[in-house]
Each structure stands twice: as structure tokens, then as C-alpha cells.
Amino acid sequence: MPSHDVMPNMELYQPVQVEDAIAIADRLAERGWLVGGGQDTYGWLKDRAKSADALIDLSGIEALRGIREISDGIEIGALTTLTEITDNSVIQSQFSLLADAAGRVASPQIRNIGTIGGNVSQDVRCWYYRRGLSCYRAGGNLCYADTPQGMNREHSLFEASRCVAATASDTAPALVALDATMVIQSLNGERTVSAEDYFVGPAIDIENTTDLRPGEILTAVRIPSTWANATFYFEKVADRNVWDFSLVNVAAAFKVNGGIVEDSRIVAGAVQATPRRLTNVENAVRGQAKNAATAESAAAIAVDGARALAHNGFKIPLMQNLVKRAISA
Amino acid sequence: MNSKLTRRRFIKGVIFSGAAATTSTGLYLASNAQSGQGAAERLINLNINGRTRPVDVMPSETLAYTLRYKLDLTGTKIGCNRGECGACTVLINGIPNYSCSVLTHNVKDKAVISIEGVKDADGTLHAVQAAFVTENAPQCGFCTPGQVMSAVALLNNNPRPSRQEVRQALSGNLCRCGAYEHYINGTLRASGQIA
Numbered sequence: 001m002p003s004h005d006v007m008p009n010m011e012l013y014q015p016v017q018v019e020d021a022i023a024i025a026d027r028l029a030e031r032g033w034l035v036g037g038g039q040d041t042y043g044w045l046k047d048r049a050k051s052a053d054a055l056i057d058l059s060g061i062e063a064l065r066g067i068r069e070i071s072d073g074i075e076i077g078a079l080t081t082l083t084e085i086t087d088n089s090v091i092q093s094q095f096s097l098l099a100d101a102a103g104r105v106a107s108p109q110i111r112n113i114g115t116i117g118g119n120v121s122q123d124v125r126c127w128y129y130r131r132g133l134s135c136y137r138a139g140g141n142l143c144y145a146d147t148p149q150g151m152n153r154e155h156s157l158f159e160a161s162r163c164v165a166a167t168a169s170d171t172a173p174a175l176v177a178l179d180a181t182m183v184i185q186s187l188n189g190e191r192t193v194s195a196e197d198y199f200v201g202p203a204i205d206i207e208n209t210t211d212l213r214p215g216e217i218l219t220a221v222r223i224p225s226t227w228a229n230a231t232f233y234f235e236k237v238a239d240r241n242v243w244d245f246s247l248v249n250v251a252a253a254f255k256v257n258g259g260i261v262e263d264s265r266i267v268a269g270a271v272q273a274t275p276r277r278l279t280n281v282e283n284a285v286r287g288q289a290k291n292a293a294t295a296e297s298a299a300a301i302a303v304d305g306a307r308a309l310a311h312n313g314f315k316i317p318l319m320q321n322l323v324k325r326a327i328s329a
Numbered sequence: 330m331n332s333k334l335t336r337r338r339f340i341k342g343v344i345f346s347g348a349a350a351t352t353s354t355g356l357y358l359a360s361n362a363q364s365g366q367g368a369a370e371r372l373i374n375l376n377i378n379g380r381t382r383p384v385d386v387m388p389s390e391t392l393a394y395t396l397r398y399k400l401d402l403t404g405t406k407i408g409c410n411r412g413e414c415g416a417c418t419v420l421i422n423g424i425p426n427y428s429c430s431v432l433t434h435n436v437k438d439k440a441v442i443s444i445e446g447v448k449d450a451d452g453t454l455h456a457v458q459a460a461f462v463t464e465n466a467p468q469c470g471f472c473t474p475g476q477v478m479s480a481v482a483l484l485n486n487n488p489r490p491s492r493q494e495v496r497q498a499l500s501g502n503l504c505r506c507g508a509y510e511h512y513i514n515g516t517l518r519a520s521g522q523i524a
Contacts (some may be wrong), residue, residue, distance in 0.1 A: 005390060006390070006394055007387075007388060007389040007390065007393070007394075008389065009389060010388060011368065011388055012368070012369040012388035012389060012432070012434055013368050013369070014345055014368075014369050016433060038430060038431070038432065039412055039430055042391070042411065042412070042429075042430050043411050043412075045389070046410065046411060055388070055389060055432075057432065057434070057435065059435055060435075106412075106501075107412075107415070107423050107500060107501030108425065108479070108498065108500060108501040109412070109415065109418060109426050109427050109501040110427070110430075110477075110501070112424050112425060112426055113427075113430070113431065115425050118451075171475045197356070224373070241500070242501060243413060243501075248476045
């Protein structure tokens with residue numbers, strides 16, 4: 001693989017107002033590339049695997065930073081860094097699931113600049129796609145990973161459609177578990193979409209991982225108070241404790257009363273192109289005691305429908321065990 | 330031959346001419362960019378190690394590139410150049426970041442401290458540097474500038490960290506020699522917890 005010492009030459013826009021950023025994003029559409037912390041962006045550009053005419057750097061827009069309490073829950077500006085989320089006292093006390101997930105992303109330096117908006121909007125992990133090969137996701141007509149010799153240890157168990165790449169985000173499953181809403185702005189105004197619907201799999205749109213369209217900017221994430229102070233569980237398993245992306249992660253929220261699970265949201269990450277909400281497990285544990293016996297029987301159905309590739313079969317028992325721990329913890 | 334023309338200077342000369350060629354292309358792109366609102370100006374003032382100086386910066390140039398090839402601050406090392414090793418760690422407004430993965434245009438309103446800026450004005454080593462020497466922390470030394478920056482940032486915010494807190498703070502800096510324990514001991518020594 002050729003190595004490139006420098007970034008390619010591109011235009012750079014550094015708006016300080018959301019309105020200006022939207023106007024630029026709308027005018028440039030596919031020719032512009034939105035950048036938050038840039039920690040996913042710069043690899044693509046340095047590798048010459050993707051390109052655009054211009055970077056639209058959102059990091060100077062103060063209005064997109066910070067964590068505010070709103071009438072129902074909290075609103076996190078999309079440019080808020082993962083470190084700021086991990087260290088925030090309101091998130092730590094009410095939504096510790098998100099603080100735990102954000103604190104497990106990459107490395108301290110990356111969390112210091114990487115943003116929540118960027119973490120949920122980053123592209124999928126796949127050696128071949130990120131190498132710049134012309135695979136399905138890159139507009140081509142084959143998949144290099146789902147072949148007998150393909151390196152697919154990190155890839156999907158579910159919902160593959162031509163592309164078998166998996167989502168890399170640690171915060172995305174936590175946001176789905178917390179029933180968050182994504183706030184998106186464009187020249188047409190503001191629209192909101194649930195975190196569950198923000199993430200898009202290859203069967204619906206193979207070239208995008210999110211519902212964001214050219215000209216749109218993710219400006220905030222709202223977390224309702226519905227799951228505040230619930231019983232949370234987050235666990236990420238990766239090859240290394242720092243830098244590495246999840247092989248499987250699980251984010252879960254339980255409302256427990258007298259030892260009985262009244263309701264729950266259980267989400268697994270890195271097992272398909274989007275966070276996978278395990279509604280069958282949620283249904284199975286509703287009204288049951290939150291203990292090892294319930295965990296044992298519910299975990300068995302967590303992987304219903306999984307289809308292992310040549311090298312990622314280990315993810316099936318790994319995912320089962322993480323779901324089991326989430327319920328019994 | 331001029332005895333002052335050391336090997337390092339000769340190599341720098343070659344790199345500079347390469348950079349100049351790239352810059353002329355960048356100038357063309359930047360002049361286009363200035364037609365729109367919020368487009369970045371090429372000539373910016375950078376506050377590096379307490380000194381502000383004007384630098385001509387390409388629109389998509391990384392801070393590591395600017396430090397090494399424009400400002401001659403070669404203490405900052407470029408290891409992987411993609412945020413996976415930590416050798417290029419610098420402090421931006423006191424916070425450790427990978428300078429290979431930050432655009433120089435992003436730091437124009439901020440204070441940057443590189444490894445050249447941690448010692449005292451009279452040349453006395455920073456407590457972290459002195460402790461790393463005592464602990465024989467560096468082996469090959471390539472990751473050391475980044476390790477120093479991460480340790481300095483930690484001690485600025487947390488003067489008496491636990492061993493676990495040091496491990497966490499240095500976890501974004503790879504050392505392929507495996508001298509991690511030396512760096513952790515050095516950081517604890519700098520904090521006065523190992524005499």
C-alpha cells in the first residue's frame with residue numbers, strides 16, 4: 001500500500017455559524033466533505049481512497065458544542081468531543097451508558113478531538129473498502145471480504161446485503177439503547193430522526209451508513225429522560241484495549257422493579273452495518289427476574305438469524321456471552 | 330564543502346523544495362476557496378510554544394507537517410501519520426492531540442505546545458523529561474516526545490496520579506520497544522511519588 005506523507009490539496013471552509021455551514025454544504029453537496037474532529041476523515045484522504053473538492057470544517061461552530069439540559073432530557077451538540085461526554089456530570093449521573101461507551105472509543109488523544117457527531121457518522125470498517133477497492137459500497141459490483149480467502153474476521157453476522165462490513169461506532173449502540181433522537185439541519189429547516197432510523201444498512205442504501213443527505217448537517221443528539229437513571233450495561237470486546245474497534249459491543253438499559261425487568265432496550269454493535277436492536281431478547285426478558293437464569297435462556301435467542309462468514313464465527317458465542325452478561329450483571 | 334552542511338540540513342533542504350512545489354498548487358486552490366464565505370486564509374498566525382509567528386499554510390495541511398517542515402520543530406515525530414501511534418502528540422490549549430490528525434488551520438486561535446516548548450526558558454529539563462532520563466525510559470527514543478507530552482498534560486491536570494491513571498493517560502502512545510513500565514515509572518517519579 002503506498003504511503004502518503006501529506007494530505008491531498010483541497011479547499012477548506014471554516015464557517016463559524018451553522019447557517020453559513022448549511023449554505024456551503026448545500027452549495028457543494030457531494031463535492032463537499034463535512035469534518036468534525038476529522039479522525040475518520042483524514043485516513044480516507046491520506047490513503048486517496050475517497051476524495052472531495054472541499055473540506056467543510058465544523059469545529060469552529062461554537063453553537064454545535066456542549067451539553068444542555070432541555071425540558072425532556074439533554075441535548076448534546078454534534079461537535080461535543082467524546083472526552084467532554086465522558087467527563088460530563090449530568091451524563092455520568094443520568095446516562096452513564098453513553099459516558100461508558102464514549103470512554104471506550106479509540107485512544108485518549110482521539111477522544112479529545114473526536115466528536116459524537118463524527119463517531120456516529122463514521123464509515124464502516126472493511127479492509128478492502130478502506131483500501132479504495134471498487135467494491136459494492138464504493139459503487140463497484142463485487143465484495144472482496146465475503147470470499148473464501150477474504151479477511152472477514154471483523155465483519156457482519158446479520159443483515160448483509162452484498163456488503164458485509166460492520167459498524168464501528170461504540171456510541172451508536174448506546175444512543176439507540178437510550179432512544180436518542182438525531183437533529184438534522186439543512187436549507188429546508190430542521191428534521192429529527194430516531195437514532196434507530198438514523199443508521200442505514202446496505203439493503204436500503206449501500207453507499208451510505210446514515211440517513212444524512214448531501215447538504216444536511218447533523219447538529220445535535222437529544223436523549224429523552226425516558227431511560228435516565230436506568231440500570232445500564234456497556235461492554236466492548238476488541239483485540240486491544242486502546243485504538244481498536246469493537247469486535248462486538250453491547251449497550252443495554254433496563255428498568256428494574258423489585259428484581260423484575262419491566263422494560264429494556266438491548267443493542268449490539270459491530271455485528272452488522274448498523275447497531276442491532278435485540279427486540280426478541282427485550283421481549284423475552286420483560287416481566288422476568290433479572291438474573292443468570294433469565295440471561296441464559298434469553299442469550300440463546302440473541303443470535304437468531306446470524307450467518308457467520310469464513311472467519312467471524314467466533315462473534316456468535318461472543319455476542320451471546322455479552323448479552324448474557326448484560327442481563328445478569 | 331561547508332562543514333555546517335550537516336546531513337540533517339541537507340535532507341531538510343530537499344524536503345523544503347518539495348514543499349515549495351506543493352505550495353504553489355495549494356495557492357491556486359486557496360485562491361478559489363476565498364470566493365466563498367468562511368473560506369480559510371492561507372497566511373495565519375500560529376502560537377507555538379508561547380511564540381506567535383505568521384506561517385503560510387496549505388488548506389489541508391496537518392499540524393505535524395507544519396511543525397516539522399515549515400517551522401523546523403522536528404522534535405515532534407511522525408510515526409504512522411494516521412492517529413495510531415502517538416509519536417506526534419502535542420498539546421493544543423493544554424489538551425493532548427495527535428498533530429498528524431489535526432489541521433493546522435484548526436489551531437490558529439489556540440496555544441500549541443510541542444516537545445521543544447516543555448523545558449524551561451533557561452534550558453532546564455521539565456520534571457517529566459528529567460524523570461524519564463533517571464528511569465532510562467526511552468529505548469530507541471522515537472516515541473519519547475509523544476510520551477513526554479502525554480505525561481506533561483496528565484501532571485498539569487492531576488499532579489499526583491495513581492499508577493492506573495498514568496497507564497490510562499499514556500495509553501494513546503505506542504512504544505514498539507515495550508518500555509511502557511519505564512515511562513509509567515518516570516511519570517510517577519516526576520509527580521514526586523517515586524524518589
